[in-house]
Amino acid sequence: MIFNFFISSDAFFKADHEVTLIACLLFMGAILYTLSKARRGADLYIRSIPGLDAVNEAIGRATEMGKPILYCPGLSSAADVATLASLNILGRVAQRVANYESRLIVPHRDPIVMTVAKETLKDAYLQAGKPEILNEEDNFFITEDQFGYTAAVNGIMVRERPATVFLQGMFFAESLLLAETGNSIGAIQIAGTDAVHQLPFFVASCDYTLIGEELYAAGAYLSKAPDLMSSLKAADLIKGILWVLIVIGLVLTFVGNASIFEVFGK
Amino acid sequence: MKTKLPVTIAFLTGLFMAFAYFVERDNVAWVRILYEELNQNNIVLAVFVLFLGVGTLLIRHAKKIRDKNSDSIYSWVVIVSTLAVAYIGLFQTTGESIGANENFQWIFNNFQVPLSATMFSLLAFFVASAAYRAFRARNTEATLLLIAAAIVMIGRVPIGSVISDSLSLTGSFSLPAIAEWILDIPNTAAKRAITIGIGLGMTATAIKIIFGIERTYMGSGK
Structure with missing residues (x-):
């Protein structure tokens, strides 16, 4: 009953935003992980700009x-x-x-x-x-x-x-x-x-x-604040995951399997 | 308190806006109403702050006139034109829309539009001078850029096809096809790499602001 008060019988979450939601949660997790590492005094190397x-x-x-x-x-x-x-x-x-x-x-x-x-x-x-x-x-x-x-x-x-x-x-x-x-x-x-x-x-x-x-x-x-630098390391972590996904996508495309596009097309 | 309150507001608002992005707002009334309210408040806030902005502009120029600055003639232009346009817009508009105010429209069409067009047209000259500097073949990268740019520019205009035909370059080796390849493959690959980086950077900055990790933009509240 209470649930119905807030939500109609139709869908609550947008079905086509699932992958974005998972990616955001993953990124948040990566930032929290690198933040805790930074606060423990880990060395955060960042290339020179x-x-x-x-x-x-x-x-x-x-x-x-x-x-x-x-x-x-x-x-x-x-x-x-x-x-x-x-x-x-x-x-x-x-x-x-x-x-x-x-x-x-x-x-x-x-x-x-x-x-x-x-x-x-x-x-x-x-x-x-x-x-x-x-x-x-x-x-x-x-x-x-x-x-x-x-x-x-x-x-x-x-x-x-x-x-x-x-x-x-x-x-x-x-x-x-x-x-x-x-x-x-x-x-x-x-x-x-x-x-x-x-x-x-x-x-x-x-x-x-x-x-x-x-x-x-x-x-x-x-x-050079460790708290702020941690997000850069988290972005690098996510880039690494993206690299792996790109390579998997390439291999699957070469063998004629396009299922990865259906998943990430959402 | 001066820092904690803005951080808390940023946290709650940011979290709600992110939540609202993933929710079917048409199916969840309270999310839709709150989302629309927050967006409306943004517009109301912008109107109030606009007065503050115009106020600082007028004060700045009034001080220049008071100090007998050598460029004070321009300050007179700013003050007189700002007040005149504001007067005409606020007090001579009788209908619901400012579009019906003929005097205001006359000022817009005869001052604003030509002045903006003049500034925009300067771009043509600046593009020429910037292109000259960028395309000077000083090193390997600049030479590659020059060659790629020349092929793309020639390949995108009719003379590119004529040159290709006269040199018997057909199919994938014609200038238009090479230009298309440069734009679709290396250019798109580089743009996508930059776009992925921007996406990650934007998300990281947004998360840092929502969780109060980055608060330089709001000051320390001291």
Whole structure:
């Protein structure tokens, strides 16, 4: 009776989401396993990511030149995971900027992202022990219009001439407009996005590009916190399982058995 | 408390949204209602925060004017145009839809559209300069990229077929077929590898946020 109160007689779970559900639970299990290993002090090796290794050098260069650093958190909303990953990177970058006592300009397209970034920046400067040098006016909203925002950020680049430009998050057709303007002013550019179609533009115009998953790994990589690094090891574990499944799929396809596609087609 | 409450809200909301993704919402009324409510609240929150955003924009430019900044003429443009469009949109709209407001539509069609189109059209020039840099054959990888790009570009236009015919390249060895092969096999393989990585990265980030392992984005609450 109680059960029927919440659920009608029809299906409760979506039948075509079974494999996704199992995969999510498996991934969660992998993260919890690597997290417990990390907390026990296991060594978590992560390959070097040149774009992130260059962050300190890029901020140091801007400080030496007495020029500001521009951080663009992408054009998507806070509901986008890429934007949250970008805000995590912003926190790590801002902490380093605060240590160097440089100026950080963060223009926004989404007012919610601006509000979240305000807290991120406050915390980063506090962690660095220099909350008094944070200029909250440098974290500002421009417009929600895509090309209006692009024009404004390009204008800031040309007028303020930042020595370092970070383009991290979700970008659309404006990616090349931003990256080429940054390139034209001679700034060191570190880009990162999970928008596959914008990656070639960033690779062509920026000094370093974080490709896809590297954007999500950046926060953990820069912090070196074991809790955060554990998720990278969990992703590697799942990649290993995927490798095995791909090989099984290949072998089965060669022998004319397509049953694996029926299972994973769900 | 300042940290625990947002983490708890993120945990409960994130867990519910993940749960709602797997549930037949049409069959389970309470999940459907709560799911729709949460999405509605998101829109309401966005409206409130938009005022905050526009407020910071106006204050920033007002300060530039007060400080007699050399670029303050542009700040005047921003303030006057923002207030004018807001006035026309809010106080001159009589019908239910802003689409019926002729003055607002005139501003949109004669300012917004051409300005956006101008910015977008700049892309053509930037593509040319970026392509020049990317396709310079400085090393083996860049040379391979140049050759692949040249084959794909020529193979995707009618002249590709003409060149293939004149060189008696037929079937799988014609330029359009090679271009198609490059796009379908190595290009798709690389894109799928990136997509799998992105999927895992997104899921890992979402799980870390739901369980409060990653909380840089919300600050420490101090």
